[in-house]
Amino acid sequence: MKKIARVALALAVVLALAGPHAVAAPEIDALTGHAVAGGKPMADVVVWLDAPSAPRPRERRFVVHQRNMEFSPRVLAAPVGSTVDLPNNDRVFHNVFSFTNGKPFDLGLYPTGASKHITLDRAAINRLYCNIHPHMAAYIVAVDSPYYATSDRTGSFSIADVPAGRYTYHAWRSGAETLSATVLVGDGQPLEISW
Amino acid sequence: MVSARTGRVLLLFLALTAPCVAAAQDVAVTTEADITVGRSTADDVRAAGTQLRAFGTLPREWRFYAEASWADQWGEKSDAFGSAYPYNHRVRPVEIYVERTSTSPHSLWGTRVGRYRAPFGLYNRSDHAYTGFLRAPLIRYGGYWALSNNFLETGASVVAGTPRLYGEVSLGIPQDEDDLHRARGFDRVGRVQASVGDVIVGASYIHTQPFKEQFWAHGDTEFSGVDARWMRGGVQLRGEWIDGHPFAGTKTFGGYADLMVHRQFMGPVTAVLRAERLDYEAGPFSSYPRRYTAGAKVRLSSMLVAHVNVLHEPPYDHDAAETALDVALTFSLRR
Numbered sequence: 001m002k003k004i005a006r007v008a009l010a011l012a013v014v015l016a017l018a019g020p021h022a023v024a025a026p027e028i029d030a031l032t033g034h035a036v037a038g039g040k041p042m043a044d045v046v047v048w049l050d051a052p053s054a055p056r057p058r059e060r061r062f063v064v065h066q067r068n069m070e071f072s073p074r075v076l077a078a079p080v081g082s083t084v085d086l087p088n089n090d091r092v093f094h095n096v097f098s099f100t101n102g103k104p105f106d107l108g109l110y111p112t113g114a115s116k117h118i119t120l121d122r123a124a125i126n127r128l129y130c131n132i133h134p135h136m137a138a139y140i141v142a143v144d145s146p147y148y149a150t151s152d153r154t155g156s157f158s159i160a161d162v163p164a165g166r167y168t169y170h171a172w173r174s175g176a177e178t179l180s181a182t183v184l185v186g187d188g189q190p191l192e193i194s195w
Numbered sequence: 196m197v198s199a200r201t202g203r204v205l206l207l208f209l210a211l212t213a214p215c216v217a218a219a220q221d222v223a224v225t226t227e228a229d230i231t232v233g234r235s236t237a238d239d240v241r242a243a244g245t246q247l248r249a250f251g252t253l254p255r256e257w258r259f260y261a262e263a264s265w266a267d268q269w270g271e272k273s274d275a276f277g278s279a280y281p282y283n284h285r286v287r288p289v290e291i292y293v294e295r296t297s298t299s300p301h302s303l304w305g306t307r308v309g310r311y312r313a314p315f316g317l318y319n320r321s322d323h324a325y326t327g328f329l330r331a332p333l334i335r336y337g338g339y340w341a342l343s344n345n346f347l348e349t350g351a352s353v354v355a356g357t358p359r360l361y362g363e364v365s366l367g368i369p370q371d372e373d374d375l376h377r378a379r380g381f382d383r384v385g386r387v388q389a390s391v392g393d394v395i396v397g398a399s400y401i402h403t404q405p406f407k408e409q410f411w412a413h414g415d416t417e418f419s420g421v422d423a424r425w426m427r428g429g430v431q432l433r434g435e436w437i438d439g440h441p442f443a444g445t446k447t448f449g450g451y452a453d454l455m456v457h458r459q460f461m462g463p464v465t466a467v468l469r470a471e472r473l474d475y476e477a478g479p480f481s482s483y484p485r486r487y488t489a490g491a492k493v494r495l496s497s498m499l500v501a502h503v504n505v506l507h508e509p510p511y512d513h514d515a516a517e518t519a520l521d522v523a524l525t526f527s528l529r530r
Contacts (some may be wrong), residue, residue, distance in 0.1 A: 068225065068252060090356075091296055091305065092320045097429070097457065104459045108426030111390060112305075113298035113358030131457055131465065132326065132488055135227065135529040 031147070031183065033191030034155050034169065041155030042173055044075035045193065046141045048148035049159065049183075051166040057146040059086065062110040064128070066094045070130060071138030073150075075174070079146045080123055082102065087115035095131040102126035102142060141172060166173060224251040226530045231276070233329065237506070238271030238452045241525075244280060246289070253293065254332075262289040264372075274336050274523055276329055279344050289374040290347070296354070303361050305354040310370055313346040313384050314363050315399040316420045317434045327467035327492035329504045329521045332451040333436070333484055337375050340399065340441045340475045341449070342418045345373040346384055369403055377416070380404040396423045405442035414443025431455040441475075449473035452487030463494040467504075485512050490521075500525045 035045035047084045057079030065072045067089040078084060088094050088110055096116070097106035107116045109132075120126070120142035130136035147167075149157040164186025165172030171179040183191050229246045244266030252258050267284040268276070281287055292309025301406075312318050316335075330336070337343030350367015365384040369377035380403065388397040398526055399420045405412035418439030425432045436450035451471035469488040490504035504521040508514075 009230065047256035065427065068223065070225070087298070089296070089298060090402065091294060091307070092321065099462065106457060106459075107476045108393065108429075108431060109395075109424065111388065111395065112296060112354075113303040113360065113361075115300070115358075134494060134500060134527055174398065 002134055005047040028089070028161055029186045030150050031166050031185050031191060032121065033157055033193060034149045035157065035173070035193040036155055037173065041151075041153070042157065042195075043151055043153045044073075044139075045151040045155070045157065045171055046077040046143070046148065047075070047077065047145040047151070047157055047159065047169060047171045047174045047191070047193065048141075048145045049162065050186075051145050051147055051167065054146050054163075055191040057081065057144075063087065065089050066096070066130070066136070069133055069136060071136055074138045075141065075150060076119055076139070077141045077148050077150045079148070080142050080143070081121055083117050083119050084140060085115050085117045087155065088112055093132065094136070096128055097131055097162050098126045098128050098140075100125065100127040102140070106131070138167060139174060158171060213265075222251060222253055224249060228528045229525055231523055233269075233276045233502075233521065233524040235273065235275035235329075235367050235519055235521040237517065237519035237521075238273050239276060240268055240270040240275045241280060242266065242268045242276040244276065244282065247278060255295075257295045258291055258405070259293045261291045263287065264289050270276045274330050274338060275519075276337065276523060277331060281373040283346055283374055288371060291490045298358060300434070301357055303354060303356055303358050307352045307354075308350075311352065311365075312344070313342075313348050313382070313401055313403075314365050314386050315342060315346075315401045316386075316397065316422045316437065317385055317416070317424075317433065318344070322433075326453075327455060327465050327490055327502060328453070328469060328488065329490070329502050330488070330506070332436050332469070332471050333344055333473035333486060334435065334447075334449040334451060334471070337373060337406070339473055339482075339484070340445065340447050340477075341473060342420070342437055342439070343371075343373065343375075345371060346377070346401075346403070347371050348384065350382070352384075359391070360387075360389045367461065374452055375406040375408055378404040378407040393427045394423065394425050396420070401439075409442070412442035414440075416441050418447075429457045429459070431457075445475065445477040447473065447475050458512075465492040465494075467491065485509050498527050500527070 035042045059081040061083050062078050063085045086096050091112050093109040095109045123144040124141050126140040128138040147159045147162050149159045151157040162185045168185050169183045176195050197320045225337045228247045233242045246264045248262040250260040264280045265286045266282040268282045290311050291310045292307050292441045294307040296305035303523040306363045332487045333339050335344045347370050348367035349370040352365035354363045363386045367382050382403045384401045386399040401418050403416045405416050418437055422435040422439035432454055434452035438448040440446050456466045472485045474483050487507045488504055493501040502523045506519045510515045510516045
């Protein structure tokens with residue numbers, strides 16, 4: 001009986017010490033914001049948060065179409081490890097390649113209806129071109145974070161399910177310097193990004 | 196039947212109304228302009244050309260494409276710079292069509308109606324221009340009794356199959372915009388294409404009419420061809436072999452092999468090599484030209500591309516060997 005009492009007491013002590021930490025989940029919030037350049041709303045701005053202790057981003061599959069002699073979307077943000085399909089939806093051949101600092105590749109020509117893919121194996125800004133059609137260009141921004149978003153036409157973006165806390169954020173857009181600063185998630189204040 | 200004048204009017208109409216249509220029905224329209232200037236040391240040929248094109252989407256997954264071209268050459272008559280467009284100092288409508296294509300991993304079908312390049316062999320817009328060569332292959336240049344890149348068909352084509360194996364059939368009438376025009380008649384063109392891994396192979400057939408300006412040319416024009424291409428890691432090898440007769444009593448056959456290299460260390464440069472031959476058998480008028488080309492396409496910016504080609508033709512018949520340097524600069528705009 002004494003033994004049972006000692007075990008119960010020990011359990012009570014453990015629960016009393018660990019309980020609040022084990023039971024209370026971290027506060028989850030969404031980080032919303034707005035991106036402008038020269039005072040004008042900017043679409044296709046990629047925003048991501050440094051979160052080295054966050055769970056590894058879930059590897060996903062994305063698509064960048066080649067349609068009507070353009071890449072669509074022109075800017076794609078995706079976590080490292082993801083696969084990006086590049087289907088040719090035109091009746092002409094396309095030859096997608098990227099020689100920038102990310103993952104260099106040249107997929108060669110492939111015909112209508114065919115698709116090839118790349119895997120994003122490290123964080124980088126990948127600039128895509130077509131070796132046939134000089135006006136075709138796109139970016140794939142590979143981020144090493146589960147917390148990222150791309151701004152829409154109004155410049156608005158939203159990163160869902162971010163644990164509250166202070167983060168370093170990065171904001172990238174085509175042809176401009178990447179901005180970095182800190183942001184406090186959970187205080188209800190939108191993040192205003194301005195070039 | 197659509198005459199050349201009607202085609203030009205249609206093109207002008209499209210160009211003028213496209214922005215209005217876009218605004219009214221949320222139709223996406225993209226316009227492009229290419230301006231090319233070039234010079235060849237062979238016969239001191241100078242050339243300038245421009246292509247204007249509008250393309251985009253229409254309701255219900257239809258797309259449209261319209262292209263007009265103006266180009267001219269100074270100096271001796273030459274095939275320099277004539278890879279894909281007529282050089283005859285006139286504004287010409289080239290391709291004008293609407294199309295609809297449906298693709299999935301297991302099916303491909305599409306239709307195209309209007310005026311378009313004959314779907315024979317490596318006819319694709321990605322093949323006949325912008326790939327680093329400033330001249331059409333001998334076997335794809337009408338002036339050499341061959342199957343011209345500038346053969347235009349007015350009619351309808353249907354594509355069916357899968358992305359890995361499909362067939363294309365075109366029925367139409369010839370409507371060329373080059374200096375030479377095929378006689379009126381009913382054209383049949385067919386093509387099958389298969390791709391496995393890095394290899395794409397195709398076989399094509401065309402039945403058409405000879406050029407009407409060549410009054411001695413009788414009978415039909417008929418060509419068959421096979422083509423293949425292999426690509427890996429920025430290296431592409433492609434070629435065509437075509438055999439047929441441009442008119443009764445003659446025979447034309449030949450082919451070419453192209454090597455195109457675009458590796459990472461080369462940055463904006465694509466290097467190209469071509470070896471080709473053409474045999475035209477017509478008794479005392481026979482000719483057997485051979486040609487070798489080395490060159491490069493240099494992408495200077497998203498709007499500016501430079502081309503340099505060095506050609507060598509060994510001596511044949513009574514012609515001496517010839518070596519030429521072709522250079523060209525293309526400025527492109529898109530809106």
